[in-house]
Amino acid sequence: MFKKILIANRGEIALRVIRAAREMGVATVAVHSTADADAMHVRMADEAICIGPPPGTDSYLSVSSIIAACEVTGAEAVHPGYGFLSENAGFVQALEDHDIGFIGPTAEHIRMMGDKITAKDTMKKLGVPCVPGSDGGVPDYETAKKIADDMGYPVIIKATAGGGGRGMKLAKTADDLEVAFRTARSEGKSVFGNDEVYIEKYLTTPSHIEVQVFGDGKGNAVHLGERDCSLQRRHQKVFEEAPGPNITPELRKQIGETCAKAVAGINYIGAGTIEFLYENGEFYFIEMNTRLQVEHPVTECIYGQDLVREQLLVAAGEPMTFGQDDLVLDGHSIEVRINAEKLPNFSPCPGKVTAFHAPGGLGVRMDSALYTGYSIPPYYDSLIGKLIVHGRDRPEALARLKRALGELIIDGVDTTVPLFHALLEEDDVLTGDYNIHWLEKWLETNMG
Incomplete structure (x- = not known):
């Protein structure tokens, strides 16, 4: 078992991990932004280290700062909690490159399930039932229209890299499809850096x-x-x-x-x-x-x-x-x-x-x-x-x-x-x- 872990998160989930680790006799390191200096997870951990200013990109999302905190404190592994870097395959790979453990799945599995099309294809092959929809990404509106017309409305357009409800647009009828398709692509590009989308049948009362x-x-x-x-x-x-x-x-x-x-x-x-x-x-x-x-x-x-x-x-x-x-x-x-x-x-x-x-x-x-x-x-x-x-x-x-x-x-x-x-x-x-x-x-x- 690890002697010391670092928790790359804040708030109640950081406390949750600290409590489990303490019961197991594992020492904990809390990281925090300057805005969280008085946070409870900082008080409860065995050690705490500031990793940057309040914006998440400069602190809780800073891979280099978290790795540096591990090296300074001697933490052997990182628990990511949820949100922030918890599903970032690049972060997992960076930890591995520095001989730091990750308390979660492999980078390969995070990549596999982070891309919605790959995830769906994988689950189909493993026998998991999937929502009817396009086979992979949809390259243009004309293709989207053919798929939607064949499948029947309503349909939902989803960004391949989307999550948390972002990059999802509903087309109740054929008249809604073009705006939904282009909006989902635009949102996917601006929020996730990927404008690929796919189409699924929209279930009405699930x-x-x-x-x-x-x-x-x-x-x-x-x-x-x-x-x-x-x-x-x-x-x-x-x-x-x-x-x-x-x-x-x-x-x-x-x-x-x-x-x-x-x-x-x-x-x-x-x-x-x-x-x-x-x-x-x-x-x-x-x-x-x-x-x-x-x-x-x-x-x-x-x-x-x-x-x-x-x-x-x-x-x-x-x-x-x-x-x-x-x-x-x-x-x-x-x-x-x-x-x-x-x-x-x-x-x-x-x-x-x-x-x-x-x-x-x-x-x-x-x-x-x-x-x-x-x-x-x-x-x-x-x-x-x-x-x-x-x-x-x-x-x-x-x-x-x-x-x-x-x-x-x-x-x-x-x-x-x-x-x-x-x-x-x-x-x-x-x-x-x-x-x-x-x-x-x-x-x-x-x-x-």
């Missing part, structure tokens, strides 16, 4: 279901069930639960085994998530995230496993501590993402936290780097905490979430907590009767 997988890099892999992440705003998840309220044990076993077999087939190492659209009893692959997900705690709750601990183990060459038969689903878990944002427009709301109290009690977990007196900087993602609850079943988890939200105190800044109070009064949320379009429509009606 759920967003993702399967947690874990491999040891030696051909062994397991799945840890699925999560339903359908409550989204602008393709950003806000409410996640496991297991999916509409997924039967038979479907869970079927899609889970398919995913585990696929990642075992490519000798995948570490945590990964295979994301699907689910409609009318069918799963359709959309992408694979080659990192730990923001919503990983709900999976940890229902399976009783520490995914970060397992990441460290396999990255150090040690075997996984569980097999598929050891993974028994227990109860239901829900996570809500709490952002420093002002409703109803969801505009960022940085500022000083004048009071903070985390809820507690049985089955309640609060992953946050907040503290009273902390000033939330304006330079980074507005996520400031994740409230996770676990109950014996879904009704108990929902009741526990409502109680925990009532205990949570965050004063001094606006947050999205009122949104979750409101959602827990909606029958569709209480029954699990929602899809990926539900929240957008609800927001238009209730906060438009």
Whole structure:
């Protein structure tokens, strides 16, 4: 096992990794920008080192600064968290060139799954069901029109290198196609430096279901069930639960085994998530995230496993501590993402936290780097905490979430907590009767 690791991230995920490492007796190094000098992850780590000014490009995204921090502190490996450099194959390669370990998948797997066309082709070959669409990139509008006309509308144009909802444009009819095609290409070029796009059939009322997988890099892999992440705003998840309220044990076993077999087939190492659209009893692959997900705690709750601990183990060459038969689903878990944002427009709301109290009690977990007196900087993602609850079943988890939200105190800044109070009064949320379009429509009606 590593003696010391560096965490190339900030906020609650940096704290999450520090906690797992400390339980394993592994020393930690926190990196931070000048804006994060007083951040909780800096206080909690065994060592801390400043790597640059506030802009992410000059600090948390600076490969050379992070490598220098490893060399100065003697860190043997890097945990990337999520976001920033977590899915950057060039970063992984640079670490390897400097004999520094990466606590995550190989550069090859990151490249493979980072390109949406390559990922889709790979998954098809591995037996994973995919959304109907173009075979590879679409070079021009004329080709796009022929494919869309043959497939039928609506269709969605996606940037090959896209992610987080960027570079995705919907064409409901043939009249919408040209603008959608050219806009997706333009956005792909400006945001990701790649204007290649592809076309997929647009499913009208799907759920967003993702399967947690874990491999040891030696051909062994397991799945840890699925999560339903359908409550989204602008393709950003806000409410996640496991297991999916509409997924039967038979479907869970079927899609889970398919995913585990696929990642075992490519000798995948570490945590990964295979994301699907689910409609009318069918799963359709959309992408694979080659990192730990923001919503990983709900999976940890229902399976009783520490995914970060397992990441460290396999990255150090040690075997996984569980097999598929050891993974028994227990109860239901829900996570809500709490952002420093002002409703109803969801505009960022940085500022000083004048009071903070985390809820507690049985089955309640609060992953946050907040503290009273902390000033939330304006330079980074507005996520400031994740409230996770676990109950014996879904009704108990929902009741526990409502109680925990009532205990949570965050004063001094606006947050999205009122949104979750409101959602827990909606029958569709209480029954699990929602899809990926539900929240957008609800927001238009209730906060438009």
